[in-house]
Amino acid sequence: MAQDSSGAPPGAPKKPGSRTTRAKGTGISPRRLPYLLIAPAVLLMVGFIAYPMLSVFYYSLQNYNATKPWRNGFAGLDNFRRIFTEDPLFWDSLVFSGKWVFTEVTLQLALGLILALLVNQTFVGRAAARAMVFSPWAVSGVLTTTIWLLLYNPSTGVGRYLADAGIGTYGSSVLSDTGTVFWAAVLAELWRGVPFFAILILADLQSIPGDLYEAASVDGANRFRQFFHITLPHLRDAIILSTLLRAVWEFNNVDLLLTLTEGGPAGVTTTLPLYVAVTGFEAHDFGYATALTTVAFAILLFCSILYLRLSKFGGDHK
């Protein structure tokens, strides 16, 4: 049989009567085997992703508050009415989420692309440079917080040493100022997020055949034209998919903001998921928290579909 590492899986139903190779002694018919193999995954995903999702929708129609048990019961769409008409915190957190996701993803993509192009070149010390540049990617949100708290703190941070050297002044923490906290958080998350794009883009860059560049350079295309006519079109699908995944990830990222800013000062860095977590686990208002979750789901789904449509993911392109 021909080597078949791509395309239609070789286990595909074969014409009856044709000579087939078949493993013996499994005791399970090959017809049932795939179902048996995916069963654990399906069970786990149904039990801990699909079922909780459905229960989110169910709870969102309930009054379910651990601190006010006497009011618990079916509430209809009341939670949603509260969200859209009575809750300025919802709108604030939504706006901050949008700002956060947009800033992070655009900057991470731009820097990641530049970084990938750089470490794709051949130069002395490339392996070491790659390892160092990618290293923050493996770091957790809480560790990122730990490190940047040290850097931002007025008595332990870089600012103090710069002030000692005569650059700038001793200041208060950038994290307690509503004007600077956004960019301080963005910088910390960038530190950890850029390598993700760099790794994915680098992996894709390496699959571009070198002939293309050689042919282009022979035809007299300079580096910029090569970038825009060969590199960028080739990276298109990887970029679309990784920005989408990353946007969802940044939207849901609670670790960093919860520990770095705790949503503050004055709530200006509270994202929607952070607001959900606080509502559910600090105010114990599960019904309202799940209603917020439903709305967040809907927004995320709508934005994802819109993005995939607008970007014509996987569509024809050269």
Place this chain on the structure above:
Amino acid sequence: MTEKSTATAPAGGGRRPPSVRRRRRRERAFDEVPRWQIYLPLGLYLLFTLVPFYWMLLFSLRPAGSTSLVPWPMTFDHFEKVWNDRSFSVFFQNSALIGVFTLICTTTVALAGGYALARFNFRIKQTFMLALLCSQFIPGALMLVPLFQIFKNLSLINSPLSVVIAETVFQLPLSIILISGFIKNVPYSLEEAAWVDGCSRLQAFRIVVLPMLRPGLIAVGSFAFVHSWNHFLFALMFLMDQDKQTIPVGLSTLIGADSVDFGALAAGGVISAVPVVIVFAFIQKWLITGFSAGAVKG
């Protein structure tokens, strides 16, 4: 850069004799990037990447109250304090336990699922693939409330099993997709040859496929381990007792303390980074190829 260098590079991507190739490398093609355009931006970025790490090391190693920018004289007091007094030894064990079990669960379940996807056509295959992709868009953070309810009903709150299950479930989709990509890269004919030689499917899988899958499995397993090692939210929400907590939660309690002990905080940070650094040093060479083989090719 000169006329001569373009002349030595012949058109087309065919194989050149080694002597020409060597000369080309020495002279560089006319459109190759000037060195300073690589080293300058990369150097700046490395500064941005490494200074924070250095800062953490510095604070963990120098004595409290010192303002020196070099950790000298070096002290390990902070580590001792965090490890013993702040019960990081316990957190470390808990994290390791949860990480290893998540690794085992994720790779086993994903191996079975990935094999089914790579080697069979079955009726719900498309649906299953779609479900895997869609679940990537489902936010773990937003599932906290219902997951909490489920684990409460299963009496798993305060049990590390709840965290293992939650981490495994959210690692699975990507792991299955990655592993099925790796399995597709193992020629099916090899497996068939083993069957002809009298192996059962399981034997053929164990003898032929598994050894070739090792780099991929190490990559997927490491991701699962590192991810659960780093993840904070599930442990924070599902584990109540302090002696059940994991490293990231331990770190966050250091941050939350009224008067922050920066030396202890930095030492805790270093402790939390050590296993990840070891794992990544180990899988470095498979990282990029693993991604291109599994994720990008799909």
